[in-house]
Amino acid sequence: MSADIESKILDDLMKKIIDEKFHENEKLPSENELAEQYRVPRATVRKSLAKLEERGFIYSQQGVGRYVKNESFRVELNLNGKASFTEKMKRSGHQLITENLGCEQIEFDQKIYDRLSADPEDNIYKIKRLRVIKNEPIAIHISYLNQKLFPDIEQDGSSIQSIFAYYKERGYTELINGYSLLSVTFPTLKEQQLLACQSMEPLIMVESNCLDASSDKVLEHTKVLYRSNKFKYNISWDS
Numbered sequence: 080m081s082a083d084i085e086s087k088i089l090d091d092l093m094k095k096i097i098d099e100k101f102h103e104n105e106k107l108p109s110e111n112e113l114a115e116q117y118r119v120p121r122a123t124v125r126k127s128l129a130k131l132e133e134r135g136f137i138y139s140q141q142g143v144g145r146y147v148k149n150e151s152f153r154v155e156l157n158l159n160g161k162a163s164f165t166e167k168m169k170r171s172g173h174q175l176i177t178e179n180l181g182c183e184q185i186e187f188d189q190k191i192y193d194r195l196s197a198d199p200e201d202n203i204y205k206i207k208r209l210r211v212i213k214n215e216p217i218a219i220h221i222s223y224l225n226q227k228l229f230p231d232i233e234q235d236g237s238s239i240q241s242i243f244a245y246y247k248e249r250g251y252t253e254l255i256n257g258y259s260l261l262s263v264t265f266p267t268l269k270e271q272q273l274l275a276c277q278s279m280e281p282l283i284m285v286e287s288n289c290l291d292a293s294s295d296k297v298l299e300h301t302k303v304l305y306r307s308n309k310f311k312y313n314i315s316w317d318s
Contacts, residue, residue: 088127133279163243182236194300202226253292
């Protein structure tokens with residue numbers, strides 16, 4: 080019964096924030112005020128507020144209170160089309176900063192090898208990049224490439240900023256998506272640290288393949304983790 084009440088309070092406060100009944104950086108009523116409003120013990124309200132903070136809707140200031148989180152920007156992202164993430168952000172007028180987190184060879188992983196149409200003896204490298212806008216980390220891009228197609232990837236991988244630019248420099252100028260899967264996940268501890276998010280803040284995960292249009296060669300398998308509260312998702316087709 081207590082859990083049901085906690086959920087109802089959580090849902091009500093979340094709806095008020097989404098409907099802008101509470102505004103960005105506005106201080107929420109105190110635990111005592113909310114307990115009186117909902118006619119429940121203060122401990123019940125505290126649990127609801129803790130979950131609301133885990134979901135990324137509010138933040139706490141020690142000894143002061145809880146405030147509605149400042150969602151200073153939300154990026155419109157088209158999940159379709161041929162343009163790279165870098166190109167899409169440039170078109171949207173956002174100054175994107177990419178931090179390359181390194182390149183390493185992975186152990187054999189059947190799923191990734193299958194996605195890349197790779198042979199078991201092939202060497203597959205993983206390149207991880209953090210995307211930042213307005214000093215806020217918004218996404219993690221993980222790209223898997225076959226050394227058979229990109230012989231210098233071990234040396235080049237840790238300096239790549241735009242993977243599409245890397246392909247085009249090597250003669251792959253017409254790129255298409257050959258596979259896409261969208262799902263919702265929650266961040267690991269490492270991902271929480273990289274994205275500066277809470278454990279219960281949902282992430283949108285998009286897995287896809289990038290192909291060379293002229294040969295149908297799979298150039299890359301990609302996994303991208305987007306902070307769900309930093310994007311508006313456009314699923315119409317663009318170029």
